[in-house]
Amino acid sequence: MDLNLSADERSFRNEFRTWLEANVPRDWPEWREKPLEESFDYLRAWQRKLYEGGWAAVSWPREYGGRSATLMQQAIFWEEMARLEAPPMANALGLGLIGPTIIAYGTEAQKKRFVPKILSAEEIWCQGFSEPNAGSDLASLQTEARLDGGHYVVNGQKVWTSYGWIGDWCELVVRTDPNVPKHKGLTVLLLNMKSPGVEVRPLRQMTGESEFNELFFRDVRVPVDNVLGQVNDGWNVAISTLMHERGSYGARLHLLFKRNINRLIELSRTFKHNGCPAAQNPLVRQKLAQCYAEIEIMRLNQLRAFSRITATGIPGPEGSIQKLFWSELNQRVQQVAQELLGPYGQLAKGDLLAVDNGIWSYGYLRTRGNTIEAGTSEVQRNIIGHFVLGLPRSY
Amino acid sequence: MQFGLSDSQLLLKDNARKFFASECPMASVRRLMETGTAYDAALWSKMAEQGYLGIIFPEEYDGAGLGKVDLIVLMEEAGRALLPGPFFSTVALAGAVLSEAATPEQKKRYLAPLCRGEARATVAFLETGASWNPADVRVASANGRLSGEKLFVTDAAAADFLLVVAREGVYVVQTKAAGVSIELMNGLDLTRPQYAVRLSGTPAEQLGNSEGLARGLQVGAAALAAELVGGMQRTLEMTVEYAKTRKQFGKPIGIFQAVQHQCADMYLETESARSAAYYAAWALEENSPDAEAAVSIAKLYASDAGRTVGNRGIQVHGGMGFTWENDVHLYYRRAKASETMLGDATFHRERLARLVIDAHGALAKSA
Ligand SMILES: Cc1cc2nc3c(=O)[nH]c(=O)nc-3n(C[C@H](O)[C@H](O)[C@H](O)COP(=O)(O)OP(=O)(O)OC[C@H]3O[C@@H](n4cnc5c(N)ncnc54)[C@H](O)[C@@H]3O)c2cc1C
Numbered sequence: 001m002d003l004n005l006s007a008d009e010r011s012f013r014n015e016f017r018t019w020l021e022a023n024v025p026r027d028w029p030e031w032r033e034k035p036l037e038e039s040f041d042y043l044r045a046w047q048r049k050l051y052e053g054g055w056a057a058v059s060w061p062r063e064y065g066g067r068s069a070t071l072m073q074q075a076i077f078w079e080e081m082a083r084l085e086a087p088p089m090a091n092a093l094g095l096g097l098i099g100p101t102i103i104a105y106g107t108e109a110q111k112k113r114f115v116p117k118i119l120s121a122e123e124i125w126c127q128g129f130s131e132p133n134a135g136s137d138l139a140s141l142q143t144e145a146r147l148d149g150g151h152y153v154v155n156g157q158k159v160w161t162s163y164g165w166i167g168d169w170c171e172l173v174v175r176t177d178p179n180v181p182k183h184k185g186l187t188v189l190l191l192n193m194k195s196p197g198v199e200v201r202p203l204r205q206m207t208g209e210s211e212f213n214e215l216f217f218r219d220v221r222v223p224v225d226n227v228l229g230q231v232n233d234g235w236n237v238a239i240s241t242l243m244h245e246r247g248s249y250g251a252r253l254h255l256l257f258k259r260n261i262n263r264l265i266e267l268s269r270t271f272k273h274n275g276c277p278a279a280q281n282p283l284v285r286q287k288l289a290q291c292y293a294e295i296e297i298m299r300l301n302q303l304r305a306f307s308r309i310t311a312t313g314i315p316g317p318e319g320s321i322q323k324l325f326w327s328e329l330n331q332r333v334q335q336v337a338q339e340l341l342g343p344y345g346q347l348a349k350g351d352l353l354a355v356d357n358g359i360w361s362y363g364y365l366r367t368r369g370n371t372i373e374a375g376t377s378e379v380q381r382n383i384i385g386h387f388v389l390g391l392p393r394s395y
Numbered sequence: 396m397q398f399g400l401s402d403s404q405l406l407l408k409d410n411a412r413k414f415f416a417s418e419c420p421m422a423s424v425r426r427l428m429e430t431g432t433a434y435d436a437a438l439w440s441k442m443a444e445q446g447y448l449g450i451i452f453p454e455e456y457d458g459a460g461l462g463k464v465d466l467i468v469l470m471e472e473a474g475r476a477l478l479p480g481p482f483f484s485t486v487a488l489a490g491a492v493l494s495e496a497a498t499p500e501q502k503k504r505y506l507a508p509l510c511r512g513e514a515r516a517t518v519a520f521l522e523t524g525a526s527w528n529p530a531d532v533r534v535a536s537a538n539g540r541l542s543g544e545k546l547f548v549t550d551a552a553a554a555d556f557l558l559v560v561a562r563e564g565v566y567v568v569q570t571k572a573a574g575v576s577i578e579l580m581n582g583l584d585l586t587r588p589q590y591a592v593r594l595s596g597t598p599a600e601q602l603g604n605s606e607g608l609a610r611g612l613q614v615g616a617a618a619l620a621a622e623l624v625g626g627m628q629r630t631l632e633m634t635v636e637y638a639k640t641r642k643q644f645g646k647p648i649g650i651f652q653a654v655q656h657q658c659a660d661m662y663l664e665t666e667s668a669r670s671a672a673y674y675a676a677w678a679l680e681e682n683s684p685d686a687e688a689a690v691s692i693a694k695l696y697a698s699d700a701g702r703t704v705g706n707r708g709i710q711v712h713g714g715m716g717f718t719w720e721n722d723v724h725l726y727y728r729r730a731k732a733s734e735t736m737l738g739d740a741t742f743h744r745e746r747l748a749r750l751v752i753d754a755h756g757a758l759a760k761s762a
């Protein structure tokens with residue numbers, strides 16, 4: 001066990017730190033609380049800058065524009081981003097989930113066609129998995145694709161599609177064979193969102209914004225060249241995307257969590273409870289300290305998981321707890337924020353008295369989604385129970 | 396950067412697991428816990444042969460010269476085996492405090508015999524106020540003699556000497572010395588008994604560098620967190636095994652999600668406690684600036700998780716979990732005693748708050 005940086009890791013960190021200090025935009029705080037629709041071009045420009053510096057997707061292989069970074073270097077990358085409170089990148093799903101899936105399953109032509117534009121944020125990607133009748137039970141999805149000459153003809157509906165409103169392309173899971181067991185008849189298509197017959201409807205979330213959408217497909221034609229992986233092997237392709245979603249997200253989220261706890265600590269020094277700074281209230285101190293401790297443990301769990309994967313090549317059991325841990329922790333942190341801020345906690349953006357322009361009331365609502373998206377907490381516990389602990393499958 | 400055990404640490408862990416399984420199986424634990432001191436001289440000398448008793452102490456004092464992470468690995472296995480007797484008290488408490496607070500000459504006289512297995516020792520800190528804050532200590536020295544009462548002293552009856560924390564510093568007191576009385580307190584943990592120690596005009600020798608006490612106790616707290624992790628691990632294993640074999644409604648109870656999710660949470664808590672304990676040990680070993688915070692994080696998390704993992708484990712065992720015969724409650728008892736020892740979660744959250752919230756705290760970001 002050695003948590004000191006190796007020589008390679010130190011030079012990687014120094015190189016990125018130097019680049020970041022010179023390039024990170026200073027006006028991000030003015031943009032941070034704006035709705036994504038308003039800040040999207042800003043984030044796109046930031047990603048473009050990272051891309052030009054060669055930093056947009058450090059984990060990707062060099063030949064596809066990455067740096068073939070080790071998992072530990074990726075952890076360092078996100079720690080540096082957190083340290084300077086750098087903005088996130090615009091093409092979050094393309095970089096984090098879909099790009100790696102295309103690199104793993106795509107043909108050479110697909111990689112050439114799609115990967116560079118994911119990196120440069122020229123083309124934004126969304127993930128069309130969930131349907132009204134297929135959420136946790138993704139494999140039961142009904143959107144169908146029928147072969148017609150050189151095209152698949154797609155009919156059906158997707159829902160909760162994040163970035164649907166801005167997406168140029170979509171990783172779409174469809175049913176190509178209805179006559180085999182549900183996992184066996186799925187295929188992944190790379191769908192141009194501008195194709196005739198694609199309708200994108202806003203879907204308003206409980207937070208009030210429309211971060212995700214409903215997608216409707218009526219006789220949408222997708223060339224067979226845009227099948228990702230093998231026909232009827234879409235389940236494995238989709239699972240690979242989900243593994244990326246659940247596996248590495250924690251390292252990135254640490255950025256947000258660290259900023260939140262630092263800000264809450266700062267607020268506790270000035271925010272008064274019964275006439276005294278909340279930071280002097282023993283109960284507030286207890287709760288802030290508990291959040292601080294758990295955020296640190298989230299980081300340590302992630303590092304242990306990365307070390308395990310590096311040593312054995314397979315994600316260890318620690319990986320499976322990350323999604324469960326961070327999503328529930330984020331809810332606890334937001335609850336503590338509410339207790340700290342009292343009635344001010346509920347004030348939303350636009351109210352003159354709202355703290356930090358309403359990020360805490362927003363965060364309180366938004367984090368309810370954390371235990372649902374990317375696999376619900378119940379599903380994560382089922383996975384741990386069955387796949388990690390070896391308990392019999394409950395369904 | 397590599398956050399995992401090295402090959403030699405994995406070997407140590409594996410050997411320790413085998414050693415405890417063969418030399419101290421649950422039948423021995425149950426036999427020893429009925430003996431009063433829970434101390435077994437034969438087992439002790441075997442542990443000395445393994446090098447366990449001097450694991451982190453320098454070779455010049457007959458120790459094995461290994462690091463804090465090695466200690467944590469060993470403590471985890473000791474916790475998993477519910478090892479009875481004064482191992483924790485002697486090595487992770489008294490040994491660690493001597494190592495940080497004694498002069499070289501005192502280490503020769505006191506630490507070296509511990510490493511060789513010739514003596515046992517413990518630390519006497521708490522008093523009637525049960526505060527782990529050194530400022531609350533009342534026992535005082537007069538003319539090199541100590542008087543007063545110490546409570547919750549682990550393994551005092553098995554110890555040859557005590558390290559008594561007094562207002563003026565840390566003192567070595569021989570348990571056979573004049574004016575020492577040691578009386579069993581009727582605690583929950585039968586495998587690590589606690590005692591009330593009364594001193595009246597007892598001769599005592601002061602350690603040369605009492606400021607080392609705080610760091611010695613940090614090593615103890617990290618070790619205790621690791622021991623708790625071992626107990627959680629064993630409780631998890633027993634519970635999952637039971638859930639796979641116990642049948643109700645014609646099915647193994649582990650098929651019911653209400654049971655499965657309890658087990659998943661036990662797993663999450665155990666692994667998280669383990670990450671925190673390993674990191675604390677490493678931070679201590681490296682003298683990292685966040686070592687004190689890391690120790691508090693490890694102990695506060697393990698204190699709470701040790702209890703909740705036990706709660707869940709007993710629940711899944713149903714009526715069996717409520718019996719004396721089932722081992723789960725023995726781990727549960729140990730976890731309860733360890734929860735408060737060296738500071739409970741509330742104590743360590745406050746300590747962490749001082750480091751990260753208060754403006755003068757070492758790790759506080761300036762506002
Ligand atoms: C903010 C947000 C963003 C999202 N973004 C996307 C996106 O970009 N692309 C996309 O495809 N999807 C997206 N989703 C959808 C998300 O993946 C699904 O909501 C999720 O998988 C759950 O499916 P569901 O909503 O149909 O709930 P259901 O599956 O109907 O679940 C309802 C409840 O039943 C429980 N449940 C279901 N099955 C089981 C079981 N076997 N055992 C125990 N409990 C069970 C669930 O845990 C949950 O509590 C997003 C969701 C949110 C909230």
Ligand SMILES: Cc1cc2nc3c(=O)[nH]c(=O)nc-3n(C[C@H](O)[C@H](O)[C@H](O)COP(=O)(O)OP(=O)(O)OC[C@H]3O[C@@H](n4cnc5c(N)ncnc54)[C@H](O)[C@@H]3O)c2cc1C
Nearest residue numbers: 641642643644648651652653654710711712713714715717
């Ligand atoms: C203090 C005490 C006093 C008692 N006194 C009496 C008495 O006087 N007379 C008497 O007849 N009995 C008595 N009992 C027995 C008691 O009724 C049983 O222990 C209880 O019904 C549980 O059964 P079990 O112990 O076989 O556990 P199990 O049924 O084996 O359950 C083990 C675990 O599996 C869970 N589980 C089981 N089935 C399901 C399911 N379908 N879905 C979800 N989870 C499930 C349980 O909740 C539990 O967590 C007593 C028990 C105790 C602890």
